[in-house]
Amino acid sequence: MEKLSDKQLVTARQEFKPYLASNHNVFSKLKLKTPLSAFSQKLNTTFESLGCVGYNAAKKQLTATINIKRTTGYSGSLCTNGSYEYVRFYMDYQNGDGWEDMGVVGVNVHDIATSKDCDGNNETPINYVVRLDINPKRANCTSANLPVVRAVLAWNVIPEPNDPELTIGTYVWSDKKDAQIQMDAYKFFIPNFPIFELDDLFHSAILNPNISLNQLSVEHPEKLSVLNKAKASLMPKALSFTELSGLYNSEKIKPHRFGYKELHQAMHISDSIAYNEISNMFEVNNWNLNDSLVDLNTLNCDTQYEELVCVGADYHREALVGTIKIKKSSGYNGGLCTAGSKEYVSFWIQNEENCEWVHAGTSHVTVHDIQEVPDNGLFYSVVLPYHFDGLKKDCTKPQVLKVKAVLSWNVAPDGMACSRWGNILESYVQLQPKRVFEGDGPEIVAIGGVDIDYINATGLTIPSAHFKFTGLPVTSGSAFGGLIIVEAETNAFDGQRYKVRVDNMSDGSSYYVSNSFIMDEAIYVSNPDPVTNEYTYYGDASNNSLNAVAKFYHPTNDAIRITIEHMDGTSFSKIIQMDNASPVLELNIENYGDCSHFIKGLPIKGDFSVSESHIEYYRLSTNINNVPVTILEHVTPTNPADTAFSGNFEFTASTTKNCGAITLYAKPRTIVNSIKMHDGRHLPKTICLKGN
Template sequence: MKTLNEKQLLVARQEFKPFLSLGGKNLSKLKLKTSLDFFAQKMNTTFESLGCIGYNSKKQQLTATINIKRSSGYSGSLCENGSYEYVRFYIDYQDGDGWQDMGVVGVNVHDIPTEKDCDNQDEKPITYVARLDIESKRKFCSVPNLPIVRAVLSWNTVPEPNDPDLEIGTYVWSDTKDAQIQIEPYKFFLPDFPILEVDDILNSIILNPSLSLNQLTLHKPEKLLAIKKAKAAIKPKTLNFSELSVLYNKNKIKPHRFGIKELQSVIKAPNHIELNNISNIFEVNNCDLLDSLAEFNNVNCDTEFEELVCVGADYNRQALIGTFKVNKSSGYNGGLCTDGSKEYVSFWIQTEENCEWIHAGTTYVNVYDIPDVPDNGIFYSAVLPYKFDDLKQECGNPQVLKVKAILSWNVEPQGMECSRWGNILESYVQIQPEKATIGNGPEIVAIGGVDVNWIGANGLTMPNAHFRFTGLEVTNRSAFGGLIIVEAKTNKFNGQRYKVRVDNLNTGDSYYVDNSFVMDNVFNVSHANPITKEYTYYGDATNNSLNAVAKFYPGTNDLIRVTIEHADGTSSSKVIQMDNSNPDLELNITNYGDCSHFVKGLPISGNFSVSESHIEYYRLSTSINESGVNILEHVIPTDLTETEFSGTFNFTASSTKNCGVISIFAKPRTVIHSREMHDGKNLPKTICLKES
């Protein structure tokens, strides 16, 4: 790779976007200082690189840690727009279908000066974590599900879709890494499930989803007993010491590993009866308690079975993530159809003001005995939602914090000491800057998935807008459709009440939102009081890591104002333009009448029309002419208010092809369901050709 000095590297970063904008054409007009040979190279990791890839089965999230290595070269300070690190994930389920594109997510990064931490060490690299929600393929617990994940990192340009081998896109400032993961299996054992006893309960829940189990079983002990039986039937079995002793006899896993809980109890000096019970358990299974205790006491920070390999923070969704790997095929207290064991990860944050460590919390991931674990291990991610709000500062004072993570197998870490099975890892993370809040309740910070600062007074998105939690770019002057998520900073107002009013500025109608909604991707639901229409702020990170205060479907094409009304009489509002209509398309062939077959080598003529309130572009294309290329593509200027388009076409049909299509496609400027751009609408017409 061509070597550049520090100054040349920074120039190359600045010239990268202009280079991409011309797509390799007319580059002489740019008068680039950077050699074009440099931009032809791939995988430069001078400024950023991938750390670890992992997966969290509970949340169904792929994770990738990103190491930001330098203090500049990221397009501006924290008070400016900065740039984005994009990660596209692929999964190969090893079922013969090859790599599947799972999607892309981005992280906003900035020029952050390198300061010293409390130990006088440079606060670099800064570690960010990109998380992508996926719908994974699951199997029953009788078969391990161990797909390979590939992550492709790319600075300031989205990696090309369906390009796992990096053959299509430009990957100048990029990195890629593979890892094997384990997807949690189905463990629903039908033979043990009391289906007849809970049949009427299940029917009641399906027909009346607002009813809770407490309501259905109130004053009905037989139904409560049926629920308990069902719970026991679907709970996987926990293997006891004797069962583990038999299981691990041939695998040579020693009692000081699988008997960790019994040995911990002995060390804590239990009463005489409990000590005798544990001693008898060891003796019955031909295990020596004293020898096991001696071996157990010699174990400290042992990474033979599991090892923490990366620690970072999700900048977008505020969470701490520890990625660890499992190194062996056995020693985890049972296979996939059992309860297995737990890998605990405890997180600590060091404050910059007084260098004290704050315990952020502890989370865990279930692990199991899995045959044929690869040499480089299976990778998991432990995710702990955590609100950094009390530690945030204004953008002029970037907050880079040291994070310590402690991995401990099957026993929660105690304090900040290293556990017997596991290790300790530290890294630096950067948290989002503080935003001022007015009144006794939070201001709206985002609506429709977009930060309110990037939505104009006309209710449309502005240039350089990005989705808040994925970092993907939002098309300029986009409207909103589908599900609208309203986000606000809520943790300081936990327990207070609020209402959400919607005013239709076209019709003058108003109403209060009163539907129940899931706050996160776990089953935490916020309910409105049916009479007062009031919700309750949930500031706890576990319940509401997305800071959602409302999720609803306005179902209109009008301009609406969404307002949070607080108990003290203050309020926070934002206007957005709705568009819930798909493009209206027409396509007609005019020179053949009602015929369905056309003559090879002769002209085909027709007309088309496109109607769309917020359109990005439309394209007329065909595969039935000789070249099979677009006939017409028209990109709509962002300041154009026209919504109706029409035209004619004429081309000569292929003399060799038998069938094909002619189609009209329109791409709206519309944010759908607060998370993605509208993927457009296509109207195809099949063409069959015959000899004259």
């Protein structure tokens, strides 16, 4: 394929959507300026590419860093809808089952003009991080669980599911990257955990979910003793200096590595007694403290054990993320059944007004000695939730900031100085535009995972809606079901009290939400006042990155009005349409009963019906004729008010097959649990055939 100029590349991006929407066989009729060969290629990384792939075990999140390389080609400025970069993750647990599709997540990107940082350098590339929550397979700490992760990036097209080899979908503007990660071990399958002694407590806790284990054991000293024993056993043992010295003696790992924490302490204490205690500990184990300090002082930004390889920001869920590569099999203070050691990353943001660095915070991951570390290393992601509200600007002034990350092993970084073990990495991140906030009262930002700007007056979603924290598209005209998450301005009212009222628009009933809920992946619970039903705003990003103010279930299929009330009388309301019902399907086959009575080569007849208040489409298909899969009906209703559909069908049975199925499928336009679209409902009926 001939190489395209920059101008031609931008044109190709503009014409990509028309190309996808067309029948590729009539490409010439489109009269596009871009040659077909440009759309026939795969893995073009001119505009975007994958940086790092990693995993955060504490949050159970896969991460991928996306490098946005250019200023144009992303379908519009920050004041427009822009476009989306999607990443689908696969995992291979290396157990013979092959790749498992873990899901997909996206990020909203735009044309962002290049500006200069405080040092006069171009602020490119911009590094975005996407995070996917997963439910991984785990194992005991006695064996390492090191799956391979594959990330597949695609611009403006969701990568095809179950396509790890990129053979089915469209991957023109795309990239692919593999990395090996480490799953955390089960916590209860450890030596000395009193699982049987806790049986009564667990039984009581399950039957009384509003009462904690601590509360259940308060009046029973023997149970409290068992609970304390369980807590102690859950804390993996930290190996002592003496144990580490013996462990690493044969591997010739010196104390300026495994004793770094003690050496760091010795360098910063003025108490001679404490210093002598450390010196004696070294001497007892046949090491010299002064020699070890000399060895340590020869190091600066040493990356032979670990290295910070990517830094970026989660645009939607607002967090700073650093990806670490672990390079060796030992030297991390113990195996998976021990406390191991910590890799700290301290994040700094440069204030463009005065070019000073502002400390955003420090986070860490736990690492261990793992004998099966691959040659390319293991990749861990350090996540620091951070609210950027005070740094955001209007969409006409895109905010791109320089971020500095400092990695330090087993000792938290001291300012921005390079650690003995670790390194420093800088990158550029882009913030969401500042939301226009009117008035002094509350404001709902999103309901059911969708920004309220994309929910119409009747409570249904409108075109171009996307899930707020995954970037995935929401079908236009969708209702809401399952768990309803209400997100609102929280930082502006941190510490103030509020209530959440729900009004049923059909029967006039009303109630205040009064349940406790977990605010985020961190186990922080928001509890309402049992008398007044008042909650407290909690704006700490580390525990409430979703800005959640309520999580509740409303079981009806009616429209409801959700209102946040402040104690000063101010309030904010939004209506959503509920739909908790699944499609009702009927499929009747003439003379259906004993499926073996159908004759090969003869007609099979029947009728079907579909009932669904918010239907996207339904489909009737079979694989019992001579064509492997034939769609007999595929209808997308043109009138949203239509809720009931029916019809008849007839087709000729296969002359060679012995069995198969007729399947009726309906896909509703319903958001489920504030995180995804409804999967739809299948109704299959098995057909068996016999000869004449």
